[in-house]
Amino acid sequence: MIEPLILRALIPFLTFCLVGCFSNQNPIPPNVVSGVIDLRDWDFDKNGNVPLNGEWKIKWQQFEIKDTQSNTYTNIPGNWTNNFKSSYPNGYATLQIKILVNPKTKFLYLQNGVTRNAFKILIGDEVIYESGKIGTDTNSEIPNISIQTVSLPSILDGTIDINLQISCFHYHVCGVATPYLIGTHNGINKSFFEATSRDILVLASLGTLAFFHFVLFLFWRDEKTHLYFSFVCFLSSIRLISIGETRLIYNYLPMGLYELMVRINGITFTLLYLAFVRYVQEIHPEKKYKFIYRANYIAALILLFGMPFPTNIYSQIQSYHLILSLVGIFTLMIPIINGVLVSKPGAKFFLFSLISTMLLFSLDILTEFAKKGTAYLAQYGFLVFGLSQAFFIADRMIQNFKNKEKLRQEKERALAEVKFKTAFLSTMSHEIRTPLNGILGMTQMFGQTNLTEEQKEYLNLIQFSGENLLLLINDILDLTKLESGKFELRQEPIELNKFLSDIVQLFRTKIDTNHVKIELVTKQNIPTNIITDARRFTQILSNLLGNAVKFTEYGTISLIVAHEPIDTINSKLIIEVSDTGIGIPAENIKDLFQPFMQVHSHLSEKTNGTGLGLTITKKIVEEMSGTISVSSELGKGSVFIVEIPITKTINEIATNNEFPNQRILRSDEWEKNLAESFPTKILIADDDPINIKVSKMFLKKLGYPALIAENGNQTLKVVEKEEPNFILLDVQMPDIDGIQVTQRIRKNKNLIKQPIIIALTANVMEEDKEKCLKSGMDDFMTKPLLMQDLVYMIKKWSKEK
Numbered sequence: 001m002i003e004p005l006i007l008r009a010l011i012p013f014l015t016f017c018l019v020g021c022f023s024n025q026n027p028i029p030p031n032v033v034s035g036v037i038d039l040r041d042w043d044f045d046k047n048g049n050v051p052l053n054g055e056w057k058i059k060w061q062q063f064e065i066k067d068t069q070s071n072t073y074t075n076i077p078g079n080w081t082n083n084f085k086s087s088y089p090n091g092y093a094t095l096q097i098k099i100l101v102n103p104k105t106k107f108l109y110l111q112n113g114v115t116r117n118a119f120k121i122l123i124g125d126e127v128i129y130e131s132g133k134i135g136t137d138t139n140s141e142i143p144n145i146s147i148q149t150v151s152l153p154s155i156l157d158g159t160i161d162i163n164l165q166i167s168c169f170h171y172h173v174c175g176v177a178t179p180y181l182i183g184t185h186n187g188i189n190k191s192f193f194e195a196t197s198r199d200i201l202v203l204a205s206l207g208t209l210a211f212f213h214f215v216l217f218l219f220w221r222d223e224k225t226h227l228y229f230s231f232v233c234f235l236s237s238i239r240l241i242s243i244g245e246t247r248l249i250y251n252y253l254p255m256g257l258y259e260l261m262v263r264i265n266g267i268t269f270t271l272l273y274l275a276f277v278r279y280v281q282e283i284h285p286e287k288k289y290k291f292i293y294r295a296n297y298i299a300a301l302i303l304l305f306g307m308p309f310p311t312n313i314y315s316q317i318q319s320y321h322l323i324l325s326l327v328g329i330f331t332l333m334i335p336i337i338n339g340v341l342v343s344k345p346g347a348k349f350f351l352f353s354l355i356s357t358m359l360l361f362s363l364d365i366l367t368e369f370a371k372k373g374t375a376y377l378a379q380y381g382f383l384v385f386g387l388s389q390a391f392f393i394a395d396r397m398i399q400n401f402k403n404k405e406k407l408r409q410e411k412e413r414a415l416a417e418v419k420f421k422t423a424f425l426s427t428m429s430h431e432i433r434t435p436l437n438g439i440l441g442m443t444q445m446f447g448q449t450n451l452t453e454e455q456k457e458y459l460n461l462i463q464f465s466g467e468n469l470l471l472l473i474n475d476i477l478d479l480t481k482l483e484s485g486k487f488e489l490r491q492e493p494i495e496l497n498k499f500l501s502d503i504v505q506l507f508r509t510k511i512d513t514n515h516v517k518i519e520l521v522t523k524q525n526i527p528t529n530i531i532t533d534a535r536r537f538t539q540i541l542s543n544l545l546g547n548a549v550k551f552t553e554y555g556t557i558s559l560i561v562a563h564e565p566i567d568t569i570n571s572k573l574i575i576e577v578s579d580t581g582i583g584i585p586a587e588n589i590k591d592l593f594q595p596f597m598q599v600h601s602h603l604s605e606k607t608n609g610t611g612l613g614l615t616i617t618k619k620i621v622e623e624m625s626g627t628i629s630v631s632s633e634l635g636k637g638s639v640f641i642v643e644i645p646i647t648k649t650i651n652e653i654a655t656n657n658e659f660p661n662q663r664i665l666r667s668d669e670w671e672k673n674l675a676e677s678f679p680t681k682i683l684i685a686d687d688d689p690i691n692i693k694v695s696k697m698f699l700k701k702l703g704y705p706a707l708i709a710e711n712g713n714q715t716l717k718v719v720e721k722e723e724p725n726f727i728l729l730d731v732q733m734p735d736i737d738g739i740q741v742t743q744r745i746r747k748n749k750n751l752i753k754q755p756i757i758i759a760l761t762a763n764v765m766e767e768d769k770e771k772c773l774k775s776g777m778d779d780f781m782t783k784p785l786l787m788q789d790l791v792y793m794i795k796k797w798s799k800e801k
Helices: 002-022 185-221 224-243 258-284 289-308 310-331 332-343 347-368 378-446 453-484 496-509 534-548 586-591 611-623 690-701 712-722 739-745 765-776 787-800
Strands: 036-039 053-061 071-074 093-099 109-111 116-124 127-132 149-151 159-168 182-185 492-495 518-521 529-532 555-565 568-577 627-633 637-648 682-685 706-709 724-728 756-761 779-782
Touching: 071 185, 071 518, 071 712, 093 496, 109 185, 127 149, 149 185, 182 185, 182 724, 185 224, 224 258, 224 586, 258 310, 258 332, 289 310, 289 332, 310 332, 310 347, 332 347, 378 453, 378 690, 496 518, 496 534, 496 555, 518 534, 534 555, 534 611, 534 637, 586 627, 611 627, 611 756, 637 779, 682 690, 682 712, 690 706, 706 712, 712 724, 712 739, 724 739, 739 756, 756 765, 756 787, 765 779
Parallel strands: 036 093, 518 555, 682 706, 682 724, 724 756, 756 779
Antiparallel strands: 053 071, 053 093, 093 159, 109 149, 109 182, 116 127, 116 159, 492 529, 529 637, 555 568, 568 637, 627 637
16 A cells, blocks of 8 residues: 555655754854853854854843943843843833954854844944834834845954844734844855745745646546645645745835734635635544534634734734644544544545644744744645645545546446346346247137136136236336336327326226226316326326225225426326225335335235336336325225326327327227228238237237248248238347348338338337337337237327328
């Protein structure tokens, strides 16, 4: 894994960098003692610069140059104090130091530290540098922060008297926050250049990270981690301009903008804090950490309430807010440590970067309160944070890519399994439907002969078993299509009242009307014509009414239909199917829509079925953007309520009031004189002898002689020779399949008139139907072939010829 390797390399590297920034091999320079520092033995060329740290004389509330009898000292860098280490308040003072150097030394340079708020540097009585305008009160002072390198006047006697006049009325702590340096021109310039370079390096690094991760966010919009990390890096880089070692921005600002910059720093810190909290929350979004994030958001915004206060008060609020922020960041370690414990990708990087940043942040707080006089280290904290977070995000991205690849492979496997299952079910359906065609077809034919009552009973059992087997196959295929996402709705116009009446009439033929009554109730002037998927609408009503018929031996079954208008075109159709049957136990209602669950399967043979009807009904309703619900009481009946959106049409529907599922819309009747009303020549093209025999017998009963072809080539020859009007064409044939036969017939220019080609196949998947129609076939029929389907198809296409 990438994380442990990089982490082991990163820690020593960063440690080396930080130590290298603040350590060297030169001798330790002396400190200022009682206002004097002895550098007569110090070789500036060889040993480098000297920080003027130690006991400076302080003349409180004086801008005097001359020495006095009583001397008071303050430690520099740090907040100005008296001999008893008690801090002076806001005010003004003169700080003095005497530097003893080798008399041979002629030229030295001085670099000032961060001095609040305005100051003037004098060598003896000569002013060599001034920042802002010193004053004796808030109004007379013009604060400014600037870090500059200035040359000292010629050294004649080996003594340099530095007088530092400071006024501080616009900040809550006063004095010199970071060391003053003395050294040669090359040494001081080198030091300043190195500090500036470090600031620019960190600034450029954070800016690059911000830009890079913002671009990553543009490519991966769902990965908001990049966006928030980009904000964190950008705001960090902005802050470095004003809080880095050299305070770059102050060197280029005109006087008078100090108070504005203090408030801008507060705003940028608030935004940075908010961005960081949101960044952590994006990585660890668990609800159990919600209180921690909310508390940090509140803590971040508290600083904004200090904006109206004077600068010295606001700066004090800002400093204490730093401590509050440190505590808040400490609480953010809870989700981060938990991420380490549960082995989240990159969690160790995150923890390391946060701890490093907090340590450096703590040093800055000490410097801010003048408790420790060191150079500000915030930029290094930002750099450590930025680099380690970059590693964290990189590790996280690698793990995400691996997970996505794994998901892609699992998805491909799942799709392959679905494809295999679909192909298997399609093949099994084809193989089962072919013999079923013979069973159900011959059963229908046998039922028209003279039978004894005992024979009729046996035949009914055969037909019942065959229809149940066909129902099982149809339900499983429907469920497979719904689960695989290949379920499609086909919108078409229907005449609603007749549609409902036909369905109710069909179920009246299946019940004992002496014991059970089926009624149709329409409310609220339901639309006359609607546009919906007629086949699926039929399936919903058939399943619900079929269930009601199964479980109701006495009483009433009601189909109640109402609608709620949505606008002038769209409505919501509310369908209620209620019965007075045996009802459903309360504990079983939750399983009602589960596949293969039959709540009452133990009651009687009337309840035989697949256990898929309600599952499929629910899925179809949901595909139609509707809802289904049920209420029931054991022993008193059940109520199913379906709500589906429909589209109304005000135009008269050009329809012959027939529907694809003729078994539902018409009772099962023989039409022995159909050939006289609709004369036509019909060809049966099938390689299965039983299917040929069944189809031929059906046509004979309807009064039609049948042309026969047992393979594709024979079909083409019969078509060219006999020119039939109708072709019942099997899709799977041994030499040339039905698709190729159709394409050749459609390309045959020798035919006077193209025949109506109807697929008659055991392949019932939607893609099979689309393939047949796309090849040039006119319609599609599935095996087993039933008489009413054949009658409907002959009538339909004879009318349209």
